[in-house]
Structure formats: structure tokens, C-alpha cells
Amino acid sequence: MAELAKTSEAVHRDYTGAKIGMWLFLFTEILLFGGLFLVYAVYRTKHQADFHTAAAELSVAIGAANTMILLTSSLTMALAIAAIRRSAKTASIVFQSLTILFAVIFLVNKYFEWGAKIGHGLYPNSPELLAQSHGTILFYGLYYVMTGLHALHVLIGIGLLLTMLILTVRDRITNTDFVKLENSGLYWHLVDIVWIYLFPLLYLIT
Amino acid sequence: MVTGWPTLWNTVDNVFLFIIAISLVLLLGITATMIYFVVRYSRKRNPHAENIEGNTMLEIVWTIIPTILVLAIFYAGWKGFLYMRTVPDDAMPVKVSARMWSWSFEYENGRKSGTLKVPAGRPVKLIITSEDVLHGLFIPAFRVKEDAVPGMETYLWFLPHEPGSYDLFCTEYCGVGHSAMITKVEVMPEKAFAAWYEVKQPQKRSEGTSKHAPTAQKEKNYGVGARLAQVKGCLLCHSLDGTAKVGPTFKGIAGRKTVVVTSGKDREIIVDEVYLVRSLLEPQADVVKGFPPIMPSQKGILSDAEIKTIIEYLKSLK
């Protein structure tokens, strides 16, 4: 109870509170994607064969490359936090910048991947797609919506990390006050984990 | 009130009465106790309260008893439901197709009707689907209901006892015509039904009629296009006499000047064939100013030939 007394006096420096808040938020994010996974599961069971052939059309190479990129970025993110704990400000800045760089590369890859598909006339409501079977239409619908929503999260993540970078440069994030960076890291890992699920679901299970 | 409710549907009514009885006992018990306590232990009568923290025995009692009650209710409801979902082998199948905002019933021999005609005393199985959005088929007198879902077949069955005429409603919201999407179940004596059923159907009385069906006499004067406009529900929203209903009137439509809103901008156009086709297939592309954009698209609902016929008909309306 003594600890509680301290925390309610010092409202704004409750690290555990901030972490609980972040974890709860990540929960809601998982559920947001969870809704999509549910849609995926339902349509996959209904259209086994179509999903099978449609998934084969996606480039496993680009997908795998992006997976590697995101995994690496998660690593650099963790290193950035470890660095700030050691008061290694410069190292942390470098690792944070690397994370952002990887995120951007991920999006560039995604851009080309989408671009190629759209170039083939495969996008929602395109005449080409509508001519295909129901399962294929749904698969591509899911492909665009799921990776689209994920890409949106990557974008938000980039914004978040840039903010953290600025805060670190200005010494607002230090080895005694780094919960913001830690929480951004948690968010970034979530973005990574969601992709870890998307990759097999869309690219691998054919 | 609907009269002559067949007694067989006690599966619903009895369960209902059973729950009502339980509920009334609980409700009256709770209310009476509450009022008694409020009066008996009012501050005047009882200035000093006694703090009673709780009683485990009581908590157990009022958890167990409701549990037993609700399980009993569940069982009763389930039993009735099983009965409702088990179609007798000799049931007469009728295909039902719902569309905005009319019903169409098709019998085994291909005969179609806008009212549901069934023989008394024989179970009927309805196989239901929808051409556009969700609808719900509800016959209060027989205590049955099932949604009509596009791309899917659902079913229900009932046993019409007494000859008579019963209401059939749409209970799943489906747009402006929702409350007008009603028709009748005609339960006919066996013989009368057989006579109706066997008659060679004149082609033009083929499909769904709604509440607003014109008389047979009027119908004779219309061409095929007129019949289509009727059957496909256009006349629910469009008048032929110049008055504006939900949509603009059909009277003098061809060649008239109209202001339409195209992606947010007003423009004046002259109604021609291209525009008419677009109005039918993509009604939301050009929306006539002053009207809500609620006309249902006929894409996939009218065949090309039918569209042609309707447009010819529209052009003939001076």
C-alpha cells in the first residue's frame, strides 16, 4: 500500500501505470486486426481452393524480404531502448534512425508490390478481378485491406518514432525517463507481430 | 386482432405463457417485498438501521433457483424450436423470392403467385431467398419467421389449419418500402386450392404482386413493359400521373429537361436512352435534384432484354 500512496501523489510519473495503459491499448489493436482475422478465417474455410490459387500469385520473395526487414527493425528498436538505459544517447539515436529507415524501406517495398498488382488490373472492383471467382475477389479484398491497415500502422509508427527521435535528441528521453520510448517500442513490436501473422496467412499458406 | 389462430402453435404460445407466469411471480414477489420493506423500514418507523452484511445461504438460494428456472425455460424454448425446424416429409415445398419490396412464391409445377396460396391441413415448407438485400418473412398467425438472405437459402414450415386469409409481413428492414412489403397467406379448402393450382397460368399474371397491385382490368391495357414496371416494384416509387412519389414521375419522362446532381455538382440534362439505362443500372451516378439517392440499382436484377422493354415503355409515356 505504501507504493500506492506514492503513485497517487505523483500522478505523472507512474511508469507501471503508463505501461499498463500501453498494454491495454495494444490489446485493442490486436482485437482490431482480430476482426479481420475472423473475416479471413470465415472466407478461407468457404473458399479453400480459390484462396489456394490466389495466394500463389503473391510474391513470396517480396513478402519474405519485408518480414526480414521488419524483424530487423524490431531488433534495432530493442537495441535503441537498451542503449538509452545505458545512457548511450548517440547509440540510441542511431538505432532509432535505423528502425525508421527499415520502416520506410518496408513501405517502399509494399508500394512496388501493390503497384505491380494494380498494374495487372488486380484491385478491388476492377473489371479484371470481378471476372474471377468469388474466392479470388475476397482474397484480394483481404490482401488489400489487411496489408493496407497494417501499412497505416507502419506509417503511424514512423510518426511516433520520429517524435521519439526528436525527444531523445533534446534530452527529453533519458536513462531515467524513457517510458515513452519503451511504449513506442511496444507499439513497434506489435506492428511487427501483426505482420508475422499476415505473412503466412496471405503469402505462405497456399 | 388476427382471428382464428391455429391452435397447433402452442409450441410458441405455451412457452410464452410459461415464461410470463414465472416472470410475473418473480416480478410481483420482488415488487411487493420492495414496497413492504420501504414502508415497514421507513425512517419514521425504523430510525436505526441494522447492518446486515450478507448471507451466504441466501446467495446460494437465489443463484440456484433462477438457474433452475432459466434452464427450464431454455429447455421449453428449445423443444418448441426443434419442432419448428423439423419439416414433415409430406410438406408442400414453395420457393419464396423476396425483393425490394414484393414477394414472389413459386410452386413445384412452376406456377407463380404474389400471394401465398396454400391448401388447409397440409404442411407447407417455404424455401426462402432474396434477390437484393435482407428481408424477413413473418406470418404472425402461424408464429413463423425466417430471414431472406441474398446468396443463401433458408427455410421454415407451418401447418395451416383453418381456411382464411392471414397477414404476411417483411420483418427485416429493407428500405423505404419495408412497411409496404406485405401480402396475404390465403389458406384455401383442399379442393379450391387444387383447382387453382392446376389451372394453366396465363403468362401475364406471372409474378409478384404487392399491396399496390392494379386490377386485372387495368393490367390488360398495359403492355409487357407496364407489367414489368409493376412487378419489379418501380411503381411503388414512380407514378404514371405526374405526381412525385418517392421518385420522379414517369409521365413524360423521355426528352424532358431534368436537373441532376453528379458527384456533388448540379447539371441540366435531357433525358435520353443512355441516361435512362444509367438511371436503372447506376442510379446513384446522376441523382435527380430534390430526390434522395435511394433508388435500388437494377444491375443483375433486370436482364438486358427486360431493361430494353422497360425503357421502351417509359418512352411511350407521354
Place this chain on the structure above:
Amino acid sequence: METNFYTYSGKHRGILAWILSTDHKRIGLLYLSSMFTFFLAGATLGILMRLELIAPGPTIMTAQTYNAVFTLHGVIMIFLFIIPGIPAALGNFMLPLQIGARDVAFPRLNLLSWWFFITGGLIALTSLFTGGGPPDTGWTFYVPYSIRTGTNVSLALFGVFLLGLSSTLTGLNFVTTIHRMRAPGMTWFRLPLFQWSLYATGWVQLLATPILGITLLLVIIERFFGVGFFDPAKGGDPLLFEHLFWIYSHPAVYIMILPAMGAVSEIIPAFARRTIFGYKAIAYSSLAIALVGYLVWGHHMFTSGMSDASRVVFSLLTFLVAIPSGVKVFNWVASLYRGSIQTDAPMLFTLGFIFLFSIGGLTGLINGALSVNIHIHGTHFIVAHFHYTMFGGTAFAFFAALHYWFPKMFGRMYREGLARVAWFIIFIGFNTLYFPMFVLGWQGMPRRYYDYLPQFQTGNIISTIGSWILVSGLLLMLFNLVRSISKGEKVGDNPWGATTLEWKTSSPPPHNNFAEIPTVTTGPYVFK
């Protein structure tokens, strides 16, 4: 003497001192006033619907207008009034006070939630006047109709999406606050029951609302890009939408009722001058309702074409969720036993709540019985059920809580006599308005019907008359409350002699809530 939070001067002046304040009390009042404005708009729409239904055939509006009116009535009442009602308005005000904290865990996030709320509300209202006209889908937004109609559905959906976001963030804030910021000595089983209910509600908000969020987003995407998830012509499945929608919207009814139950559990001990009966049973039943409530959504789809086996399972689960509600009702009644009861307005509303909620809940059992549901689904029976639970339940408890905490929030008292008269008129009007709908529904009158057959007229007339009685009562109540904010008699810090922490500080409370954070040594309802 410290100044109270009204006179406290912070960074900003004038209106900005409110809409930019991170003080949970000011945010609570912001919610209260905005929510009441929305409620009046929704209620006016309700009255208009009743007028239209006074006779068969067109009366005062067209069919299309009617459809828009019930859609907006539903959206406003659900997302702008009843869901934020008790938790966001009263909860915000009372939560830190009741646990002896200075504020919520994330004050700025709290303000952000209100901004999402007001923006979402305004966007939903904007959809009325722009684009293709007001949305006409019903508050359930069922596909494929909602992706076909040309009305302004996307904008309304986006508004609701923001409202959902606001609700999620509030839940997140409350759960964290209750975990981290209780005063010294306030163990879990010394929490006031209102806090238990907010805690359970917070979890439901967190776990259910994101599903609504993604579902609404999918409909918007569907409307703009034609992805095909919900369009049968492209292989989409309308039933999937119904599932996703109710996975949120059934738990949402417990978001509505749990805080109401919590408020009632505060008022009863205060007016019976004795401790609550079965504290732990009430606390645990909140959690049980939240938990089981997550698993029963399918009972809205008994006639949807879902498989028979699922219908049976959902029916069974539906009945299980009724048991903890019963436990609460029984404990409330038992809490009156050997009390020393005073029937002031808050208590009258509370007693009304128990009676009306029991009717609403027991008719819920009728809805949940499979064979009976087949007959009454989609009829006015359902309309009666949910007005009894939402209005007779939540809104009555809300009114009770409003009267109860009025002196806390404003330091003044309303006129007791007037409040009792208003209560009586509301109670009579309410039953006259909604009870006939049970009968109409059983007779087969479908809901969302602009026009009806002549055999349904008697019930509809009675119902419409009831709506006028209800209006007069509500207006009287509002008049009394609004007037008393500035003109009411000043009362002391604790006019009811209640025992929870919020009454231990001055009324209205100072900016920092407590001069010194109290140390808790007993349970919440210990009367000497």
C-alpha cells in the same frame, strides 16, 4: 478554505478553461452537457416517430424521413447518450473522487476522448444535412442495404467509429486508474460498487469496441472501393456482418447497464442508512455479466439463417447471463431489509429502476427462448424490451444518480417536491408509452414500420399519448435541475449522510479533490 474547481484558475480563460481542461471533473461536466444536448435531439426524434405512428398511413412525414428518423434516434440514443451516459459523464466526475485520487491515470487522454466524442457526434449529425441525405439503415447498419443505399451512411459510420474510439480510450483510462491510483488502504474489496461496475465496463469497452471499429471501417471501405466482403454478388456474406456487429453490440448493452447497476448500488445504502447486502456477490456478478455477456451475441440472429446448432448454444448462454443480473436484483431488495429508509428523489428513481429493469430483463428471457423469439423477433415486442432495459433501466438509474450526485457536483440542492412530481409523471408516462408495444409486438406488428395495418391502431394511440405524458415529466425534471444549478438552495458537503470518499471532501470539490489524500480503513458502506 481552498477554492472549488469552478473558481480554480488554470492556464486558460473562458470557454477554453473548460474545453482544454484536463481536470476530470470539468471533463465529466463537459460530457454531461454535450450528452444531454444529444439526448434532447434524440428524444425529439422519438416524439416525432410516435406522432407519425398515431394513425395508419402517412401522418406527418414521408416513409424515407421516418427511416432516417429512427436511424438517427437509435444512433444518438445508443452512441451519444446511453453508452457515454453514466461512465463518461458521472464516472469521470466520481471515479477519482471515490477512490481517493487526484485525477485519472491519463488526464490528457481523457480530454482527447471527449474531443473524439464531440467530433464523432458532430460528424454523425452533419451526415443529416450533407451528401445524399440522412442515413436510413437503422442503427444496426445491416448489409447489404447499408452498402447499397445512396444516403450518407459513410459519414455517419465514421462518426460512430470516432465515438467508439472515444469509448475505448475512456475504458482504458478507467481500468488503469482503478488499478493504480486507489488511495492508501483502499483494497479491491473496499472499492465502492460503482467502481466495480466501472471496472467491469472498462474491460468490456476495451475488448468489444475495437471489433465494432473494424466492422464499421470495413463497411466504409466496402462503400468506397467495393471490396466485396459484405456484398453477396461478390461472394460476401451478410451473416458475417451481423456476427461482427453483434459481437460488439451485445456487450455494448452491458456497457450501458453495468454502470447503472453500480450507481444503484451506491444509492441504496445511502438512503437505507445501512451497508449493502452481499457486497462481494454484487461485485463478482458485475464481472460475471461482463464475461458471459461477451458470448451471447447470437441471440440477435435467431431468425437470420444461422445454423440451428449455433442458435441453441446462443440461447443457452443467453439464459446464463440473466443469473448474475438476478443476483444483483435480489441483493438490492435485501439491502432494504431493516434499513432506515428515506424515499427522496434519488431513491424513488432507484426503486423505479428495479421495477422497470426487472420487466425489461424478464422480457429478455422471453426473447431468449428460441421458439418464442422466432415469433417476436423484429416486432415491437423487441422495441418494448430494449426501451425497458435502456430507458427504464439505464436512464432511470442515470436520473437517480444525477439527483444523488447533484449536490456533490454543484453544491446546491434541487427542489425535492418538484423532483418527486417529475418522477411520478415520468414513471406513468413511461409505462403508458412502452407497455402497449409488448402487446403490439405479440400481435405481430413489425418494427421499423412507417405504416401499419388498422388492427394495430389502439395500442399505437395509447403509446403516443404516453409519449406526451413522458415529455412533460422529463421537461419538469430538466427544468428543476437546470434551474437549481444556479438558484438551488446551498447545502452542506454531505447532505445525504453517505459514506463513500467523494462525500469526504467539500461540495463542489476543490481542484485537487482532496486537501490530503485520505487513508481508507473500512469498507465503503459503514454507517455508524
